[in-house]
Amino acid sequence: MTSSARMYIIIVGGGKVGFHLAKELVEANYEVLVIEQDPEQARAIADDLGDIVLEGDGCEASVHEKAGTRRANMLLAVTGDDEDNMVACQVAKQLFNVERTVARINNPKNEAFFRMLDEVDTTVSATSAIMAHIEQGLPTTHHLIQLLELKGSGLELVEVRIPEDSRVVGAPIKSILLPYQSMICLVVGNDGQPKVPSPDTIIHADDEVIAVTLHESEEQLREALMSPPPVRSF
Amino acid sequence: MATTDPTAGFRTILVPVDGSPASMDAVALACNIARKNKGKVYAVHVIEVKRSLPLDADLSDEASSGEGVLVQAEKVAQEHDFKIEGELLQAREAGHAIVDEAMERGVDLIVMGAEHKAPLGEYQMGRLTQYVVRAAPCSVWLWRHPVHE
């Protein structure tokens, strides 16, 4: 048996989210399988995307046996029901040792709970993401917005909008004292263009900064990027 | 009062072969049409790969029996004084593979042999046949074998 170098990704739930995900992943040349319970929906996806659909319940072990979940690199549980997404991830991890699971969260209140589960590596919540954008639009926000948790490593991806009175305005990135294991990955300027920063990139007011940090360093990072310069006494 | 022969436009023909007598009859049928129209016949055997294995898994037993089926199809073609092109494919579902292949090669016709199967006491068209008839963009001929008593 030859091993395929292509990553095998299983999507549980062939609704709108699952369908579009599958389409994108197929275009990106991943090996994809959608597990969908509803026969009509399963057929509709197959007509559109080809033989990448398995009709069945993505929470059932027998279905995962057929799907070859054991050799899957990733499982994305994206149904409209949180309990089904949770169980799909738990079955995939516990019984089939899938390397990585991602769960879609429909009720944002479930996010903290899902993070407690060993079998869910990453959570994605559209509601939280939209809420973050709304909060971001409010001028008073002095928050750092968590975008994604990279579970296992304890790292997370966060977004910060640089306030006008921040100490880093006008300063190059190399001069910013970041907390341990934190890194600025992307700077989106006023023009909306994302830039991968160099040490000499200058930070401007209202820049959107995407950074990786440890969960426990969040507050220090916020301090470093958002607080005003210390008052100097002469 | 002769209408035009509907088979006159069939130059390239695809025949799925699984080794069944009906599929071999389909090869013979395709050869006769293609010879008349100076066309081409592709015989395709699809190996369905379980999802527990990667699509490019090395399935030597299946491959050698598949080769056997293609050799058989070539013999049938020879009997009808025609040379065909055989192809072995690995896919998750034969129906999808056959329709994809037909589209890629831009064939005019798929000739398919089907056995008369009545697993529940009532005739049921196979999943593969159903899919090809439903999804193929080109003409499809279905050669159903006589009922065996």
Place this chain on the structure above:
Amino acid sequence: MKVVIMGCGRTGAALATEFDSAGNDVLVLDADSTAFRFLPEDFRGKTHVGNGMDIDVLERIKLREADAFVSTTRGDNRNVMAAQMAKHVFGVPVVASRVFDPLREEMYRNMGLRTINPTRVQAKRLKKIIEAPSDEAASEVVAAFLRQEDE
């Protein structure tokens, strides 16, 4: 003991009645208010209409103070999700669930939830009843099951 039961079907109601008559503080939770008809007239516990997987609902019924949480709805996934919430979010010391799918039941049992698969237990019992030499003997087998459970 303070017991919260999610799902007031026949099983949930029977369980609530058992705990209630034994003098426990019982709360039954069901999303459908008509489900409480399964409870007897003299049931002294509380009833609450709401979804047992909703953290807000669980907060409202003060699940944190419960000694035990049992989920007995018809949905396996709902049952195990609520049970894990009760355990991880609300720190309920004892959580139990009914899980119809034998494979999932075994998996969650291995993960440290108290689960039971009614289909397996029922099949075993039905077999004993069928194998009883007479109708009378079969009734005696059933009575013995119940006695055995009461001990």
